[in-house]
Amino acid sequence: xxxxxxxxxxxxxxxxxxxxxxxxxxxxxxxxxxxxxxxxxxxxxxxxxxxxxxxxxxxxxxxxxxxxxxxxxxxxxxxxxxxxxxxxxxxxxxxxxxxxxxxxxxxxxxxxxxxxxxxxxxxxxxxxxxxxxxxxxxxxxxxxxxxxxxxxxxxxxxxxxxxxxxxxxxxxxxxxxxxxxx
Numbered sequence: 001x002x003x004x005x006x007x008x009x010x011x012x013x014x015x016x017x018x019x020x021x022x023x024x025x026x027x028x029x030x031x032x033x034x035x036x037x038x039x040x041x042x043x044x045x046x047x048x049x050x051x052x053x054x055x056x057x058x059x060x061x062x063x064x065x066x067x068x069x070x071x072x073x074x075x076x077x078x079x080x081x082x083x084x085x086x087x088x089x090x091x092x093x094x095x096x097x098x099x100x101x102x103x104x105x106x107x108x109x110x111x112x113x114x115x116x117x118x119x120x121x122x123x124x125x126x127x128x129x130x131x132x133x134x135x136x137x138x139x140x141x142x143x144x145x146x147x148x149x150x151x152x153x154x155x156x157x158x159x160x161x162x163x164x165x166x167x168x169x170x171x172x173x174x175x176x177x178x179x180x181x182x
Contacts, residue, residue, distance in 0.1 A: 028137055031155045032128075038162030039124060042072065045169035049176050054108045057175035065172050067103035068165050069116045074102050075161055076123035079154045080130050083143045092119050131155065 024030075046053060046065045053066035070093040081087045093102035093116075106112070137152035173179050 027152075028131070031137075031152070031159070032131060034159050035155055035162070038159055038166060041166045042068065042162060042169060045166065045173045049173070050110075050113055051108075052176045053113055054106050055172075055176055057172050062100070062103045063168055063172060064103065064106045065169060065176075066113060066116055067106035068169055068172075069120050070102040070106055072162065072165060073116065073120040073123050075158070076120070076127050079158060080123070080127040083149065084139070084141050084151060084154060085126075085130055086141065092123075127158075 046069065049065070053069070054064050056062055056064050074091045074093050077089065077091060081089055091102075093105060095101060098104070106116070131151065134151055137150060137155070139151045140148050143149050170180070
């Protein structure tokens with residue numbers, strides 16, 4: 001019997017692009033790499049189980065891997081497009097009338113899965129461009145809920161948001177097919 005450690009890598013080390021993140025350097029580069037690592041972890045946790053992405057596997061919770069993808073697409077959109085870039089755009093999966101639609105609307109089907117990944121990738125690409133083009137991390141915008149927030153704060157909050165939800169993804173994925181690992 002092979003003993004498995006929960007902290008083993010989810011994929012073989014030579015295939016894990018998360019290990020390429022810088023560990024030294026300027027603040028922006030380190031923060032951007034930390035966020036990229038968290039985003040890559042979400043993708044890894046969802047890989048290979050496309051037919052089970054909508055499975056709510058930790059009852060009574062309505063969380064699912066697909067719901068997490070949809071939720072994080074909305075979170076990316078909120079902080080980078082709406083708050084930091086000042087764009088007047090609606091969220092993609094949630095509304096004021098149905099704030100949990102990102103999770104509740106995560107139903108089985110290839111079109112729903114494709115839509116979620118397309119939206120998430122588009123929001124991540126926008127955020128990456130925005131951060132790369134920003135003059136510095138001290139640019140500040142007003143968030144109607146929290147008040148003034150800097151780009152630095154938003155990036156750190158996004159790392160926090162992904163880290164929290166990647167913990168959920170760990171449990172969801174293990175319940176789906178037994179896969180463990182960081």
